[in-house]
Amino acid sequence: MLSPRERTIVLSTCFLSVVVAGLDTTIANVALPSIQKALHAPISGLQWVVDSYTLVIACLLMFSGSLADRFGRRRTFQAGLGLFSLGSLICGLAPSLEVLVAGRALQAVGGSMLNPVAMSIIAATFTDSKERARAVGAWGAVAGLSGAAGPVLGGLLVGGLGWRSIFWVNVPVCAVAISLTRRFVPESKAAHGKRFDPLGQLLVVAFLGPVTAAVIEGPRHGWGSPFIIALFVLAAVAVAGLTVAESRRAEPLVDVRVFSSPAFSGAAIISVVALAALGGFLFLNTLYLQDVRGCSALHAGLLIFPMAAALAACAMISGRIVAARGSRPAFVLAGLLLAAGTGLLTGTGHGTGTWYLVLAYLLFGAGFGLVGTPLTHTALSGMPRDQAGVAGAIASTCRQTGGAIGVAVCGSMVVGGSGGFIESSRTAWTVLTGCGIATALLGLVSTGRWARARAERSARRLSTHALEMTR
Structure with a gap:
């Protein structure tokens, strides 16, 4: 049994993993224009800098979770920190775009072993339900703060030390986390490790x-x-x-039976759509601020900060809305705010006022902040408890996939557009506005009476199937 002090250290160690993994997404976006100039990269190359990270994580999340359950969570967590650190070092020293993309992919292999495994460590360390709830809440707050701090910290690092510093900063943080993990985090495994698939x-x-x-x-x-x-x-x-x-398969990597629940299927699609909006927003907006408007990396980070702050604030409000009114109002409001923010950005140009941009960023950030809690709530509603881990892993994979698709689609529109960046990006912003509208509509469908009734029937079938497989 760990002492309260040791449990606090374990939680703090897990915080370090979410900080490096969370910061790396938003920090990398702020550095894209500098990377483009330094490595003479085309826009498609910048897409791969972002997507090589999110795509590899999406592919390996479920595998890494089963790896940790089977061979030990502490061991897997340490391996993830080591690989993330090595990948960061390669990125910081990359002499070419190809090496940078390879380093990002290696970062992602390590990153797939961090946040999901850290959550398992927290669950195994905090056995009391109230303590666990507080620990998970603190985890969520740190995740939100790291995302909000990413643009500003990235701007400071890129402006002061160059784009390579955003990767070097991960190395000492990971080294500290590895040391703390070795000393304080107890080893734990699942009672029945999932077979490899x-x-x-x-x-x-x-x-x-x-x-x-x-x-x-x-x-x-x-x-x-x-x-x-x-x-x-x-x-x-x-x-x-x-x-x-x-x-x-008796123990599949992707249990397709969970998609028989309309609530879960709807939440999975919303995950892809909403995260595509975020991925596209960060990619397009970074290029617009620095390449079109001529902002420095720090100035761009400061301009984006209202979006991240609104995201963090509304993420806390979202839980209260879901608790009081259910997921439907939160989904609809989130989708409308996402559509409003991206809709305003279709009208941006060379001389767009700062107040206009900040308003669009606030609306978008508020919308994305509201969508997280109803996503999780809807994905897990009607699912049997023994399927919660599977559902969570698939939902996380959908989120990462959505982010990769958003960058890929928006980048392709900018590259393939016949006009300049402003004209081409307007089409991309319009697509992202459609993502917001789709979020609201899918939220209505997946939380209706029909969807809830089907979800309950699917849960009973899944429970019966799981019971039969254990006999």
């Missing part, structure tokens, strides 16, 4: 990788080129294979 993992990669590559490379190769068509065909075959293969 190599075919399922291969099919997940064969779906997500080609889809993202096709969207990013489509403007350069041509949407009708044999290469792009082959990528889409490979992705379609992988989805079909995944559906057939995973439905026959």
Whole structure:
């Protein structure tokens, strides 16, 4: 039994992992223009700098969770910190775009072992339900603060020390976390470790990788080129294979049966759509502020900060709305605010007023802050308790996938547009406005009476199936 002091240290160690993983997303976006100039990278190359991170995490989240349950959470957590640190070091020393993208992918391999495994460590360390709730709440607050601080810290580092410093800063933080983990975090495993599913993992990669590559490379190769068509065909075959293969396994990597719940399916689609809006927003806005308006990295970070602050504030408000009124009002309000923020950004140009930008950022940040709690609540509603971990892992994968798709789609529109950045980005902003509207509409559908009734029936079937598999 750990003492209160030791439990606090364990929690603080887990905080370090969410800080480095959370900061790395927003910090990298602020540094994109500097990376573009230093490494002579095309916009498609910048898309890969972002998506090589989110895509690899999306592919490996569920695998890393099962790895930790089977071989030990502390061991996996330490390995994740080590790989993340090594990947950060490679990124900081990268002499070319290709090496930088490879380093980002290695960061993501380590990152897939951090946040999900850290949550398992917190659950194993804080056995009292009230203490665990407080610990998870503090975890969420740190995650929100790290995201809010990312643009400003990134601007300071890029402006003062150069873009490579955003990666170097991870190395000492990871070293401290590894030391604390070795000394204070107890080893824990699941009572029944999930069997590995190599075919399922291969099919997940064969779906997500080609889809993202096709969207990013489509403007350069041509949407009708044999290469792009082959990528889409490979992705379609992988989805079909995944559906057939995973439905026959006793312990699948992706349990397709959970999608029989309309509430869960709706939440999964909203995860993709809403995170696509965030990924596209960060990518487009960074290029607009620094390349079009000529802002420094620090100035761009300060301008984006209202969005992150509104996100953090509304994330706390969202829980109260869901507790009092359910998920539906939160979804609708979130979708409308996302649409309003991105809708305003369709009208930006070279001389757009700062007040106009800040208003759009506040609306967008408030919308995205509201969407997180109803997503989790809806995804887990009607699911049996023994399926909560599976549902959470799939939902997290959908979020990462959505972010990668948002960057890929918006970047491709900017590259393939016939006009300059301003004209091309307006089309992309319009698509992101559609994501906001879709969030509101899908929220209405997935929280209605029909969806709730179907979710309850699906939960009973899943529980019965799980019971039969244990006999």
